[in-house]
Amino acid sequence: MTSVCRCVKSKLHSFHIRTAYSASVGSLHIQNIQKRYSTIPERYTDKLLQKARERGFKSVEELKFHLKKEIESKKKEFNKIDPLKELEDYEQRMKMCENKGKMTNTRGPIDSSAPQLPFKTLNSFLNVEKMKQLSKQEVEFLWRARWMEKDNMLNAVVPVDVFNKMSSNAKSNPILVLPLPRDIQAANTEGQGEQGIEMHYIQWQFVGPKTVHCIMTSLAEYKLHKGFARPHTTFQFHLDLAEEKKIVLMNGQVETDANISLQEAQLLLLNVQRFYGAMGDHTTMAKARLKILKDFNTGSSDFNVDLLISLSQSMET
Numbered sequence: 615m616t617s618v619c620r621c622v623k624s625k626l627h628s629f630h631i632r633t634a635y636s637a638s639v640g641s642l643h644i645q646n647i648q649k650r651y652s653t654i655p656e657r658y659t660d661k662l663l664q665k666a667r668e669r670g671f672k673s674v675e676e677l678k679f680h681l682k683k684e685i686e687s688k689k690k691e692f693n694k695i696d697p698l699k700e701l702e703d704y705e706q707r708m709k710m711c712e713n714k715g716k717m718t719n720t721r722g723p724i725d726s727s728a729p730q731l732p733f734k735t736l737n738s739f740l741n742v743e744k745m746k747q748l749s750k751q752e753v754e755f756l757w758r759a760r761w762m763e764k765d766n767m768l769n770a771v772v773p774v775d776v777f778n779k780m781s782s783n784a785k786s787n788p789i790l791v792l793p794l795p796r797d798i799q800a801a802n803t804e805g806q807g808e809q810g811i812e813m814h815y816i817q818w819q820f821v822g823p824k825t826v827h828c829i830m831t832s833l834a835e836y837k838l839h840k841g842f843a844r845p846h847t848t849f850q851f852h853l854d855l856a857e858e859k860k861i862v863l864m865n866g867q868v869e870t871d872a873n874i875s876l877q878e879a880q881l882l883l884l885n886v887q888r889f890y891g892a893m894g895d896h897t898t899m900a901k902a903r904l905k906i907l908k909d910f911n912t913g914s915s916d917f918n919v920d921l922l923i924s925l926s927q928s929m930e931t
Contacts, residue, residue: 733821736852736863750859757863766876768849768866768883777851777862780890781826783904784818787911791815791833792885793923794878811923814882815843826851830882846872847879885926899930 663673671680736742739760745753754771761769793811813833820826829845836843849866856862868879887893889903903925909917 733825733827734850735822735825736854739865742854745855746858750861753855753859753861753863761865766868766870768864768868768876768879770864772851772862772864774856774860774862776892777853777856779895780887780892783890783907784826784828785820787890787907788818789816790886790889790907790910791922792882792889793926794882795927816882816886824853826853828883828886830879844869844872846874847882849883888931889925893931897931899925899928 669680736745740756745756748756757771758769761767791813794814796810796812815831815833815836817829817831818826819829828849828851830847830849831843831845835846847866847868849864852863852865854863866879866883868874868876888900889907891900891904894900895904902921906917906922906925908914910922
């Protein structure tokens with residue numbers, strides 16, 4: 615028994631010795647690896663510095679800082695959404711494509727080969743120099759009288775400070791999509807009318823130093839023809855008398871073959887004013903409209919179609 619115990623002890627002792635030896639060899643191996651890998655940055659320092667200088671940076675730290683900002687910028691880019699795709703998804707969700715009824719007519723694209731006519735200035739309608747000699751009230755009277763007998767025409771006299779608010783927001787956010795209530799008939803019903811929504815694409819164009827356009831096209835037509843889509847309504851803002859009279863003269867035309875009424879064009883114009891800050895930007899609703907305008911133009915993930923429609927339909931300013 616004693617000899618057995620000695621034998622077991624001897625084996626245990628040998629085991630412990632081998633384990634301890636193996637552990638010390640493992641530690642040494644790990645230390646060697648760590649030492650080798652810790653020298654990698656030093657080996658590549660010269661190459662990194664050369665790359666930094668090629669890109670105009672003085673040090674590797676500057677390059678790292680720049681790359682960090684570049685990565686953050688790329689992440690924001692990847693997180694952007696396509697607002698028009700969001701609207702398309704909304705239309706599919708509401709099954710607008712299956713509806714038949716009073717929708718805006720699509721009229722084919724603009725002929726890209728046709729010569730482009732010059733835009734009309736205020737002088738096309740009134741003698742600007744003569745208008746400058748009149749009072750503000752006389753100018754307003756003559757401007758409204760100019761359009762009194764015209765069909766499918768809208769006109770307004772806009773205070774210059776109100777227009778400047780809209781213009782400032784339009785320059786940084788030149789596009790928007792607005793809903794228009796429509797009486798529709800669903801394909802799976804038998805003559806039963808329903809209330810639906812048709813989306814319209816709004817675009818601002820600063821065509822001249824004294825002339826600004828706001829054009830409206832159905833979203834369906836815009837998706838078909840993009841930059842060659844025919845607008846159903848065009849609003850022209852004339853700034854010729856902005857300094858002398860503190861007013862901006864506006865005239866708008868609704869195309870007769872577009873299936874859009876003057877009242878519907880007015881409703882769209884009303885929402886243009888509200889979303890572009892013409893009625894102020896201090897209330898909660900005004901701030902919400904300006905935010906969704908910016909979200910739409912920047913492709914922010916905060917853009918929400920249902921919220922856009924809700925803000926359009928709300929009577930709160």
